[in-house]
Amino acid sequence: MAYALPALPYDYAALEPHVDALTMNIHHTKHHQTYVNNLNAALDKFPELKDLGIVDINKAVGSDTIPKDIAVAVRNNGGGHYNHSFFWKDNPLMAVSDDKLIPILGLDVWEHAYYLKYQNRRPEYIAAFWQVVNWEQAAENFAAAKAGTVPV
Amino acid sequence: MATTRMALRMALAIVLASAASAKKPIPRGCPTGTPNNTYANPALPLPYDGYLPAIDNETMFLHNTRHAGGAVNNVNAILARYPTLRDSVSLSELVSRIGLKTFDKKYGIAANDSTALRSNAGSAINHALFWRIMTTYNTSRPADHLKPELAGHIAAAWGSPTGLLDALRAAGASVFGSGWAWLVYFPDAAQKPLAIVTTPNQDNPLMAAHVARASRGVPLLGVDVWEHAYYLRYRNLRTTYLAQWVSLVDWAMVQRNYDLAVAGAIDSLYC
Numbered sequence: 001m002a003y004a005l006p007a008l009p010y011d012y013a014a015l016e017p018h019v020d021a022l023t024m025n026i027h028h029t030k031h032h033q034t035y036v037n038n039l040n041a042a043l044d045k046f047p048e049l050k051d052l053g054i055v056d057i058n059k060a061v062g063s064d065t066i067p068k069d070i071a072v073a074v075r076n077n078g079g080g081h082y083n084h085s086f087f088w089k090d091n092p093l094m095a096v097s098d099d100k101l102i103p104i105l106g107l108d109v110w111e112h113a114y115y116l117k118y119q120n121r122r123p124e125y126i127a128a129f130w131q132v133v134n135w136e137q138a139a140e141n142f143a144a145a146k147a148g149t150v151p152v
Numbered sequence: 153m154a155t156t157r158m159a160l161r162m163a164l165a166i167v168l169a170s171a172a173s174a175k176k177p178i179p180r181g182c183p184t185g186t187p188n189n190t191y192a193n194p195a196l197p198l199p200y201d202g203y204l205p206a207i208d209n210e211t212m213f214l215h216n217t218r219h220a221g222g223a224v225n226n227v228n229a230i231l232a233r234y235p236t237l238r239d240s241v242s243l244s245e246l247v248s249r250i251g252l253k254t255f256d257k258k259y260g261i262a263a264n265d266s267t268a269l270r271s272n273a274g275s276a277i278n279h280a281l282f283w284r285i286m287t288t289y290n291t292s293r294p295a296d297h298l299k300p301e302l303a304g305h306i307a308a309a310w311g312s313p314t315g316l317l318d319a320l321r322a323a324g325a326s327v328f329g330s331g332w333a334w335l336v337y338f339p340d341a342a343q344k345p346l347a348i349v350t351t352p353n354q355d356n357p358l359m360a361a362h363v364a365r366a367s368r369g370v371p372l373l374g375v376d377v378w379e380h381a382y383y384l385r386y387r388n389l390r391t392t393y394l395a396q397w398v399s400l401v402d403w404a405m406v407q408r409n410y411d412l413a414v415a416g417a418i419d420s421l422y423c
Contacts, residue, residue, distance in 0.1 A: 026387050026388060030387065030388040031388055034388070076328050110329070110379065111330075111378065111379035111380050111383060112379050112383060112387075112388065115379060115380060115383045115384065116383070116384065119214050119218065119380075120214060120218040120219055120222070120380065
């Protein structure tokens with residue numbers, strides 16, 4: 001089954017004034033969508049990998065499960081897809097990661113995540129981020145991680 | 153007798169001391185010229201709105217004053233703690249050698265400062281070149297400025313200046329995340345002295361410690377593909393930005409940079 005863009009759990013304007021609606025819209029419908037599209041395109045020749053699921057395909061990055069010629073594309077786009085799916089809710093999964101840990105909370109610091117409203121002022125964006133953190137989700141993620149399962 | 157000898161010795165000591173304290177001009181290159189051997193943030197050659205329609209004035213303002221300016225401030229703050237390094241080594245030499253064990257050890261550069269200089273001196277030098285190689289949209293024609301030797305190398309590698317720009321655009325589009333695409337000159341490759349390379353983050357092709365040998369060379373032309381370079385106007389559409397940006401290339405500067413690179417005058421690239 002092809003990977004798909006998850007719907008946001010809230011309106012694009014729901015995080016105003018901390019994160020502006022336009023950024024949320026572009027971030028979701030353009031950046032995240034592109035990762036999904038590119039991931040599916042990379043896997044067209046290996047359809048069975050489309051059934052792995054987003055967690056397992058990320059865990060497989062760096063291993064022999066992913067054919068060499070699509071390894072970079074899967075890392076970048078599989079990673080982008082997972083990280084953003086996670087970020088909306090509130091990638092340490094990968095085999096290439098030095099610390100194989102389970103993410104509980106994530107903050108996107110790519111410039112696209114904050115530039116329209118904050119320009120170069122990343123610390124201000126980070127301060128605002130604390131106003132929109134979904135602590136219930138973080139607690140659920142923590143409980144899942146303690147039980148050894150990966151939140152998605 | 154004793155007082156005369158002492159007076160002579162004192163006079164000699166004074167002469168020697170003043171000779172030592174007279175500051176030897178260091179090959180600082182540009183940006184340069186402020187007191188205490190600090191770097192200045194180079195201003196744009198054009199007004200902020202002078203890059204329309206390719207790049208909007210707000211982006212040029214933020215890019216020049218906050219991003220590049222911030223990096224220059226950071227370089228100065230770090231170098232204030234390494235006065236010998238600051239006073240002996242030009243910006244391009246610093247960028248070329250930062251992170252090499254011998255270099256960091258020679259100047260006693262702490263690991264975290266070496267990393268910070270990689271990012272901030274890299275940013276300073278990258279942007280200094282970037283401002284210099286752009287001019288008013290659609291006013292610079294390669295045929296008016298490229299001399300036969302350079303034009304010949306470009307033709308051999310990419311067919312034409314347009315082919316070169318197409319390849320540079322593709323390279324810029326291929327960078328995942330933040331980085332740059334460059335036209336570089338290889339001093340040791342007589343047959344194929346030009347290539348297009350990309351670097352991540354604020355790495356510069358001069359960086360011996362951080363750039364693969366095959367990509368290491370003197371940058372003649374570069375394009376910034378960090379999101380801050382295009383996001384306000386183009387959002388996620390980096391390829392559209394690149395398609396517009398190519399019309400800003402100042403071919404006179406490309407020729408000038410090539411001549412300087414061939415002559416080994418790297419510092420002058422940034423003046």
